[in-house]
Amino acid sequence: MQRTQFGEIACSIARTLDVVGEPWTPLILRDVWVGISRFDQIQADLGISRKVLTERLHHLVEQGVLERRPYDSRPRHEYHLTPKGAELVDVLMVMVRWGDAWLAGEAGPPVLYRHHACGEVARVDLRCESCGEPMHADDVDVLPGPGAAA
Amino acid sequence: MQRTQFGEIACSIARTLDVVGEPWTPLILRDVWVGISRFDQIQADLGISRKVLTERLHHLVEQGVLERRPYDSRPRHEYHLTPKGAELVDVLMVMVRWGDAWLAGEAGPPVLYRHHACGEVARVDLRCESCGEPMHADDVDVLPGPGAAA
DNA sequence: GCACCGGGTCTCTTCAAGGAACTCAGGAGT
DNA sequence: ACTCCTGAGTTCCTTGAAGAGACCCGGTGC
Numbered sequence: 001m002q003r004t005q006f007g008e009i010a011c012s013i014a015r016t017l018d019v020v021g022e023p024w025t026p027l028i029l030r031d032v033w034v035g036i037s038r039f040d041q042i043q044a045d046l047g048i049s050r051k052v053l054t055e056r057l058h059h060l061v062e063q064g065v066l067e068r069r070p071y072d073s074r075p076r077h078e079y080h081l082t083p084k085g086a087e088l089v090d091v092l093m094v095m096v097r098w099g100d101a102w103l104a105g106e107a108g109p110p111v112l113y114r115h116h117a118c119g120e121v122a123r124v125d126l127r128c129e130s131c132g133e134p135m136h137a138d139d140v141d142v143l144p145g146p147g148a149a150a
Numbered sequence: 151m152q153r154t155q156f157g158e159i160a161c162s163i164a165r166t167l168d169v170v171g172e173p174w175t176p177l178i179l180r181d182v183w184v185g186i187s188r189f190d191q192i193q194a195d196l197g198i199s200r201k202v203l204t205e206r207l208h209h210l211v212e213q214g215v216l217e218r219r220p221y222d223s224r225p226r227h228e229y230h231l232t233p234k235g236a237e238l239v240d241v242l243m244v245m246v247r248w249g250d251a252w253l254a255g256e257a258g259p260p261v262l263y264r265h266h267a268c269g270e271v272a273r274v275d276l277r278c279e280s281c282g283e284p285m286h287a288d289d290v291d292v293l294p295g296p297g298a299a300a
Numbered sequence: 301g302c303a304c305c306g307g308g309t310c311t312c313t314t315c316a317a318g319g320a321a322c323t324c325a326g327g328a329g330t
Numbered sequence: 331a332c333t334c335c336t337g338a339g340t341t342c343c344t345t346g347a348a349g350a351g352a353c354c355c356g357g358t359g360c
């Protein structure tokens with residue numbers, strides 16, 4: 001298959017996909033996020049092959065998204081989100097919102113999120129960090145930036 | 151490879167991945183978003199194989215994310231985002247933010263976004279739709295929802 | 301009536317995902 | 331002292347999707 005490395009494309013989406021674009025990786029991240037943090041727990045929860053899980057975890061640790069931490073004198077480890085990984089979970093939260101809105105069906109969303117600050121069950125909302133107004137696909141113009149390809 | 155269908159997992163992330171989780175799909179979506187909307191344009195821009203591009207476009211149209219629209223009396227088409235697709239681009243915007251922050255390197259972000267409402271070059275910010283305060287991975291508790299697995 | 305162009309399809313090869321068995325280190329039970 | 335168990339992988343084989351590139355097809359336009 002010799003999957004193309006997207007990172008060569010001067011695009012932050014492509015670069016992000018090199019970190020979390022492989023199959024299973026976002027789901028592994030979700031598990032770690034919600035507290036499923038040990039190898040066998042993740043394997044059982046997702047039904048992923050052990051080989052692929054090993055590869056993905058190594059890659060995420062290498063990329064600084066997860067941290068591998070021993071929790072026993074025996075060689076036992078848990079995986080935890082680093083700050084870099086925690087910010088990556090933002091992407092998952094937006095995916096959850098979209099999936100809830102368009103794919104959940106009549107059963108409704110499988111999971112709800114309670115916001116600590118206000119105690120409400122709520123979803124995320126995308127806003128402009130400058131003016132605070134909503135900011136979506138149609139609300140922006142795309143301009144070349146300093147790191148644009150020559 | 152017989153890639154696992156994630157959709158059977160009761161998780162909006164898994165379901166979303168069934169729509170945009172395959173390799174190249176997010177980049178195709180990005181191209182359509184920024185106005186690269188014809189088959190050969192996308193193919194040239196990404197360097198993707200024509201076979202895979204055909205498959206991905208069909209899948210996205212099937213899922214209601216893209217719309218295939220003729221633009222000539224000859225059989226010529228452009229692909230455009232549907233409302234469902236436009237909301238999906240929100241996910242890309244958050245990926246861009248993360249990629250810019252953690253992977254762009256010294257060259258800086260390759261692309262900038264100007265917000266129509268305020269005219270500023272800005273990034274997206276995740277807020278609670280209920281109270282308006284920032285909402286990130288650590289700011290929420292996860293609860294089972296109505297569509298949770300039995 | 302022939303070349304051209306957009307928009308695909310076909311074929312072949314290679315490599316990753318899936319599945320399942322095997323390994324290994326450190327306790328715990330007896 | 332020996333065996334069992336458990337967490338955390340590793341090894342091996344099979345299958346099928348990604349990549350590359352050639353081929354096709356229907357309308358123009360000359």
